[in-house]
Structure formats: C-alpha cells, structure tokens
Amino acid sequence: MSSLLIIDDDIAICRTLQLHYTSLSHQVITAHSVNDGLLAAASNEIDLIILDNQMPIKSGLESLPDFREVVPNIPIIMITAYHDMETTIAAMQNGADDYIHKPVDINELDQAVERTLIRSNEENTKLSIPEEDSNKVQKNNNRMAGHSTAMREIYKTIGLIANKPINVLITGESGTGKELVAKAIHESSNRSEGPYVAVNCAALVESLLESDLFGHEKGAFTGAINKHPGKFSIAENGTLFLDEVGELSPAIQAKLLRVIQEKEYIPVGGTNVIKSNARIIAATNNDLQEKVKLGLFREDLFYRLQVVNINIPPLRERKEDLMDLIQNLLGRINREMSNSVCRLSMEVINSFNGYRWPGNVRELENVLTKAVALSPTDTITLDLIPEFISEKHVINSDPGIPVQTSLEEMEKIHVARVLNFTNWHKGESCKILGISRPRLRRIIKQHNMVDPCGTENEEVDIEDFMETEPLEHSG
Numbered sequence: 001m002s003s004l005l006i007i008d009d010d011i012a013i014c015r016t017l018q019l020h021y022t023s024l025s026h027q028v029i030t031a032h033s034v035n036d037g038l039l040a041a042a043s044n045e046i047d048l049i050i051l052d053n054q055m056p057i058k059s060g061l062e063s064l065p066d067f068r069e070v071v072p073n074i075p076i077i078m079i080t081a082y083h084d085m086e087t088t089i090a091a092m093q094n095g096a097d098d099y100i101h102k103p104v105d106i107n108e109l110d111q112a113v114e115r116t117l118i119r120s121n122e123e124n125t126k127l128s129i130p131e132e133d134s135n136k137v138q139k140n141n142n143r144m145a146g147h148s149t150a151m152r153e154i155y156k157t158i159g160l161i162a163n164k165p166i167n168v169l170i171t172g173e174s175g176t177g178k179e180l181v182a183k184a185i186h187e188s189s190n191r192s193e194g195p196y197v198a199v200n201c202a203a204l205v206e207s208l209l210e211s212d213l214f215g216h217e218k219g220a221f222t223g224a225i226n227k228h229p230g231k232f233s234i235a236e237n238g239t240l241f242l243d244e245v246g247e248l249s250p251a252i253q254a255k256l257l258r259v260i261q262e263k264e265y266i267p268v269g270g271t272n273v274i275k276s277n278a279r280i281i282a283a284t285n286n287d288l289q290e291k292v293k294l295g296l297f298r299e300d301l302f303y304r305l306q307v308v309n310i311n312i313p314p315l316r317e318r319k320e321d322l323m324d325l326i327q328n329l330l331g332r333i334n335r336e337m338s339n340s341v342c343r344l345s346m347e348v349i350n351s352f353n354g355y356r357w358p359g360n361v362r363e364l365e366n367v368l369t370k371a372v373a374l375s376p377t378d379t380i381t382l383d384l385i386p387e388f389i390s391e392k393h394v395i396n397s398d399p400g401i402p403v404q405t406s407l408e409e410m411e412k413i414h415v416a417r418v419l420n421f422t423n424w425h426k427g428e429s430c431k432i433l434g435i436s437r438p439r440l441r442r443i444i445k446q447h448n449m450v451d452p453c454g455t456e457n458e459e460v461d462i463e464d465f466m467e468t469e470p471l472e473h474s475g
C-alpha cells in the first residue's frame with residue numbers, strides 16, 4: 001500500500017481517481033490547488049504525487065520547482081492536456097518523473113503509477129561524486145579508477161617505468177582501458193609537456209599508414225603534393241601510441257624495428273635519414289605471442305616492443321573495481337551532460353555485479369551514459385539498464401521456482417527459458433547453457449519442446465553432423 005497525493009482543481013476527477021486508487025488499496029489524499037498540494041505534501045508521508053497541469057493561479061508545470069524544493073525525492077506524475085514536445089520536455093526537465101496526457105487513460109496512469117512506485121521503492125545507493133575544479137577536468141577525464149590488486153599493480157608499474165626510456169606493450173581485451181594506461185604513462189613521465197600522438201594501426205591501408213607514420217617527401221606518390229611530416233616526427237620529445245600494433249604489415253614491422261633499434265627512419269620517397277626520439281607505447285587486444293608463433297608478427301619486434309608488458313585483466317575478473325569505475329564514469333558523464341545522477345538502486349548494483357561485461361569498461365560507460373540521459377531523477381533504476389543485464393540478476397538471485405522442483409524439471413524450465421531468450425537460436429543457447437548441440441537436441445526431444453514460431457533459428461555447425469555426443473565431464 002502506498003500513499004498518493006492527487007492535485008487537480010477539477011473535483012470530479014480527483015474524486016474518480018481517489019475511488020479508483022482506494023479500491024487498489026492505496027491511501028489517497030486530494031488537493032485542489034498548488035498551494036494546498038504543497039501543504040499536503042509537506043505535512044503527510046507521501047509516496048507519489050499526481051499533479052494536474054492546468055490549475056488557476058499557478059500551473060502544475062510552473063509549480064514543479066516548488067514541489068522539488070519541498071519534497072525533493074517524492075516522484076511526480078504530471079497530467080496535462082498539452083501534447084506538444086516543448087511542454088513534455090519542460091516537465092521532465094523541471095523534475096516530473098512521468099507525463100500523462102488528457103483525457104486520462106486509466107490503464108496508462110496505472111502503469112505509470114506502478115512503474116514510478118517500483119522505481120522509488122528500490123533501495124538506492126548514493127555514490128559520492130566530488131565537485132571538480134574545471135581546470136582539473138581534462139586531467140580527470142584521463143584519471144584511472146579501480147583499486148583491485150591488478151589495478152594497483154598497474155599503477156605501481158606506471159610509476160616505475162614512466163620516466164624510463166623503455167617501450168611498453170599494453171595488452172587486454174577491447175575496452176579494458178589500454179589507451180587510458182598509455183595516456184597515464186605519458187602524463188606521469190618527464191615527457192608530459194611534449195606531444196602525445198596516437199595512431200590506430202588497423203585504421204589505414206598499408207601505404208597510407210606508412211606515410212602517416214613516417215611522413216613523405218613531395219611527389220613521393222600520386223597525390224603527394226607537399227612534403228608531409230609523419231607521426232614519428234610530430235611525436236618528437238613526446239609519446240607515440242601505436243594502437244592495434246598486431247595489425248601492422250610485415251613491411252611496416254621492418255621499418256618500425258629500425259626506428260626502435262637505430263632511432264632513425266627514412267620518410268616515404270625520401271633519402272635523408274631522420275632521427276627520432278619518440279617514446280613508443282604499443283597496444284593490442286589480440287595474442288601477439290600467438291601471432292609470432294604463426295609467423296604473422298616479427299619475433300624481434302615483439303621483444304623490442306614489450307620490454308615491459310602491462311596486461312589489463314577484463315572487468316569480469318576485477319568486479320571489486322565496479323563501484324570505483326561507476327563513480328568515476330558518472331562524474332565524467334554528468335559533467336558532459338550537465339547532469340547530477342549520483343545514485344544507483346541496489347537492484348542495479350546487483351545486476352552489474354552479476355553481469356560478465358564482455359565489452360569491459362567501455363560497455364559500462366555506454367550503459368551508464370544511456371541511463372543518465374534517460375533518468376528523470378538522480379537515480380539509475382533497473383528500468384534504465386538493458387534487459388540482458390538485469391536478466392542475469394534475476395537468474396542469480398531467486399529464480400522463483402519452488403525448492404521442491406526436481407533437477408529434470410529445472411532443466412526443462414531453464415532450457416525453455418534460454419531458448420525463448422535466444423529466439424530458438426540453438427548455437428547461442430548452447431553457448432549460454434554450456435552444453436553441446438546433441439545434448440540440447442536430446443533435451444528438446446525428451447521434453448517435447450516446440451518452437452512457438454516454428455522457425456527454429458539455427459545455423460549449420462560441424463557438430464550437427466556428429467552422430468554421438470562428445471564426452472562431457474561429469475563430477
């Protein structure tokens with residue numbers, strides 16, 4: 001049971017809504033003007049306010065800031081006859097939690113009430129996001145968060161090597177923060193006043209990359225109208241970050257080896273040898289050692305690049321960094337969006353903890369950015385994060401299945417759930433369930449499961465042709 005405050009100058013509407021919500025076991029207080037409404041809100045324990053826009057003296061929209069002042073955390077649903085974009089946007093910006101058009105469709109209002117109450121009932125965790133000095137902002141955008149053992153070791157290594165003239169290879173899955181580590185090394189080094197230049201080795205075709213890195217002389221190739229300095233020259237006295245270094249062609253690998261060994265290179269189409277003192281930091285998200293074994297990457301270059309290797313573990317292996325990261329990323333996102341979202345509901349935190357984060361910190365950043373953009377309050381609630389993230393949370397906590405359920409029945413329920421989730425894509429389902437295709441087929445047959453759409457979504461796989469089920473380990 002919740003306590004609702006309905007504010008509308010139309011007494012008949014107030015009465016109708018009061019009867020409706022009382023019949024749904026809510027406690028209802030009504031008021032017929034903004035002032036009476038503010039008074040009622042201040043002097044009663046209210047869970048939700050339903051506020052009509054068109055009222056004499058002061059409109060609902062104009063009074064939103066007053067309500068926010070008196071009851072900053074009580075959700076407000078606005079009801080209005082205006083359908084235009086401007087009023088809707090103004091209402092949400094002024095602190096309304098939801099917005100319903102007149103004539104009121106009672107089902108729509110019920111859904112909004114339910115949604116808003118669930119949201120505000122979620123237990124919220126406040127994160128402290130420090131106000132920052134604007135001239136520190138750029139630096140803070142590059143500040144690394146995380147206090148796990150792995151991250152602490154990385155900070156230590158950065159401190160040890162930043163000022164030493166050695167090459168560093170940063171490894172880690174996509175989105176783990178390799179570029180951020182490269183910037184941190186540069187900023188902590190005695191080259192920090194010099195340029196930091198980043199090159200994505202996978203972004204350009206070989207010939208363009210060569211000229212981009214080493215520069216070219218005028219007339220070196222068709223279209224080379226002017227002499228062009230390369231990134232090695234621009235990064236003089238600074239740091240050159242070679243991202244996705246594993247993608248370099250053999251010819252450029254050879255040229256890079258020469259710069260590292262001899263500290264010199266020749267621009268494309270040139271004859272003069274140019275000296276280079278740029279510090280090289282390279283990064284890759286594929287296994288460079290494996291590429292060396294396969295003959296795709298020069299072994300001598302590999303060892304030259306990774307005098308020191310910094311490996312950033314995936315986020316799923318350092319979940320203890322999650323809250324630090326969220327706090328850091330929210331600070332950055334709030335600054336960019338002039339927002340102040342600083343709370344997460346407990347459900348969201350549990351969901352984040354139960355999720356694998358295949359896209360690592362970048363994925364977390366994207367999820368938070370979207371949630372901040374859509375959040376009408378200062379809190380990120382479960383409805384603002386993608387279902388596939390909260391889905392895991394439901395599985396992890398309580399599947400809602402009676403404890404007396406047999407393992408066989410449980411198998412049937414869970415397999416059906418996964419099949420529905422993947423739209424009967426058997427490959428995807430096997431991946432989630434961690435079983436082979438023959439075993440999945442056996443389960444489907446045993447329980448007479450049928451694809452409701454009749455379009456079994458399956459790509460052909462070599463295992464489909466295997467007659468027997470591969471051995472699976474048993475306890």
Ligand SMILES: Nc1ncnc2c1ncn2[C@@H]1O[C@H](COP(=O)(O)OP(=O)(O)OP(=O)(O)O)[C@@H](O)[C@H]1O
Pocket residue numbers: 141143144145146172173174175176177178179180181285325328329361362365
């Ligand atoms: N420890 C961290 N603290 C704060 N922000 C982080 C951290 N690690 C990563 N990020 C943020 O996550 C995003 C992805 O990081 P980054 O671009 O450095 O990853 P990457 O490993 O270079 O990814 P890719 O392999 O896809 O190039 C960036 O916005 C970065 O600022």
Ligand SMILES: [Mg+2]
Pocket residue numbers: 178179243
């Ligand atoms: Mg990167």
